[in-house]
Amino acid sequence: MSDLPQALLASWLAERLEVTLTQLAPVGGGCIHQAWRADLADGRRLFVKTNRAEALPLLEAEAAGLRALGVWARPPLRVPEPLAVGVAGTLAVLVLPWLDLHSGGGGRAQDWRELGRGLAELHRRSRGGSAGRYGFETDNFIGSTPQPNTWHSDWAGFFIDCRIAPQLRLGAAAGRHLRGVEQLLAALPAWLGAHRCEPVLVHGDLWSGNAGLLTPGSGAALFDPASHWADREVDLAMAGLFGGFPAAFFQGYEDTWPLPPGADVRAQLYNLYHLLNHAHLFDGGCGGGYWRQAQASLDRLQARFSPGSRA
Template sequence: MIDLQLQNTLQEALHNQLGNAFGIDRMEIVAGGDINTALRLSGPQGSVFAKLRPAQDMAMFEAEAEGLRALSHCDAICVPKVLACTQAGNMASLLLEWLDIQPIRSESEACRAGEALAALHGCKGEHFGWMHDNFIGSTPQCNTESDNWAQFFVRRRLQPQFALAAQNGFGATFKPYAEAIFEKSPAFFIEYHPTPSLLHGDLWSGNLGALPDGTPVLFDPACYYGDRETDVAMSELFGGLPVAFYAAYRKAQPLSAGHELRKPLYNLYHILNHLNLFGRSYLGQAERMASSLARALKC
C-alpha cells in the first residue's frame, strides 16, 4: 500500500494545497482509528497526517472534512486543519494538519475539554439533522432535516441501525423490542424539548485529546445538529472521560432533568452501530440495552 506511486500522488496533493514543494522523505503507519490506514508523512517542512481507504469510500473522507470544517468555527476547541481530499490510484486519502495530540490526563485538561464541549453545543442550528448525509464510522448516517427531535432520532438513527442488524442476522434478537421502542420512545420528550446543537456525533475518549499546552482537540467527527445530550451520553461509553470533564460541562451547561433516562436510548444507537460494524461481540450489550429500554418504557 505504501509505494512510490502513492507517495508521489500525496506529495502532489500537498503541493497543490500548500503552495510549496512539500517533500515527503518518510511515510510511516501510525494509530488512526479502527477503520482506516493512517500515515505520518514527514519532510523538511514538518509532518502531515494522512488517512487512506479504498477509492470508492471517498465520500467518507469528504464528509469527515466537512465536519472538521464545521467544528473549526468553535473557537474553544482545536481541530486538525483539512489540507486535501484526493485519490491515489485505487486509494482515497484525507490529508490533515499534523497535531501532537495526547490523551486527556490532568484535571485541568479535563476541565478545559468539558468547557469546550459546552461551547460547541452553544452553536445552534435551525433544524435537527445536517445539510448532507454522512457516516458514523463506515455506516451511512441519514441526516434529513426535521423539526421533531424524537421523530428524527427514531427514524434517522434507531430504525436504520435495527434494520441493518436484521440484515446482519440479528433480527430475531431485537424483534421483541424494536417496534415498541420506536413507538414509545417519544414519551421521553413529552416535557423535554432540546434545541438543535452542533454535535461532534461520535464523541468518545478516542476522538478527544489535548495539545501539549492543554488545548482540547476534537477529531473524527460525524457532525449534525441534535440534542447535546447525545454527545455527553456517548462520551461515557468505552471507558468514559475524567469526572472533572463532566463537572466542567455541567457547570457551563447544566443537563436537564431526565437525562439519565434518555442516555440509554442515545447510546443504543452507537452500540447497535458497533454490532453492525464489528460483529456479535456487541450483541449481548445491545440486547441488554434494548431490553432495559423496553422495560423503562413499559413496552
C-alpha cells in the first residue's frame, strides 16, 4: 500500500479533528469505497472511508442519513455520528467512530432480538418527524445509484415516482424491458393507496452488511444508510431479501411493533426496487440473474393484483 493516503489523511485529520494519526490499516467490507482503521496517538481508533474526490456526494449523503437516524436511535441501538466529511487532496473522506463489531458468524439470539427491537423503536419514535410527508431533505444514493427523495404527501405517489419509475427508466435505457410493468404501475395507486402507513425514518438499505452486533452485551449498530421517510415495512422487506438476519431479529421487531396484515405481499413490491437496482449495478454482462429475479417478482405480483386490488 502506498503511503499517499496516510500522508494525506494525517494532515487532514490533524486540521479537521486535531488528532495525530499513527497508523492507517485497510479493512474490508465495502464494494464502493475504501475503508480504513485509523489508529491515533491518544489510543483511540477511527473508521475512515475514502474514494475519489468526485465521489464526495456519496459520502455526504451517507453522513446526512447517519445524522438523521442518530436523532431517533437510543441505546442499545447505536448509529455512528459522522465526525468529519470532506475532501483531502484527491480523496473524498468520511470519518466515523470505530465500532467494535462482533467477529465471526452467528451472535447471540438475544442480541439480534435487541437489534430488531431497537429498529422498531427508532421507527416508532420518528413518527411525525416529517410532518406527514414521504421523502427526505436531499436526494441520496442506493449503492452508487442516485435515489430521488422529492417530498410527497402520499406513499403510493412517492414509491412510484421516486423508486419504481426511476429504476424502470434506467432499465429501458439499458435495453431491458420487463413484462407487466404497465399493468403494475396502473394498479399501484389504488393498491398502495389503500395501505394507510405513516411515514417513519427508515434506514433504506438494510441488508446484513449494513448492520451488526457490537461486542457481546454492548448492543447493535446500523450504518451505511440510504435514509428517507417511508413505510417502515421497506426496512423489514429488504432485511429478508438477501438473508443474513436471523429469525430473532424479526421476532424482536414484531414483539415491539407488529407489522399490519399484508406486509409479506407488500415486501415483494418493495424488494422489486432493490432487485432492479442490483440488476443495474451488478448484472451487466454477468448473466442477468437479478433481471430474471425482477421479472419473476413482477410475474408473481401480476398474478395477485390488478387495478383496484387492496393491499
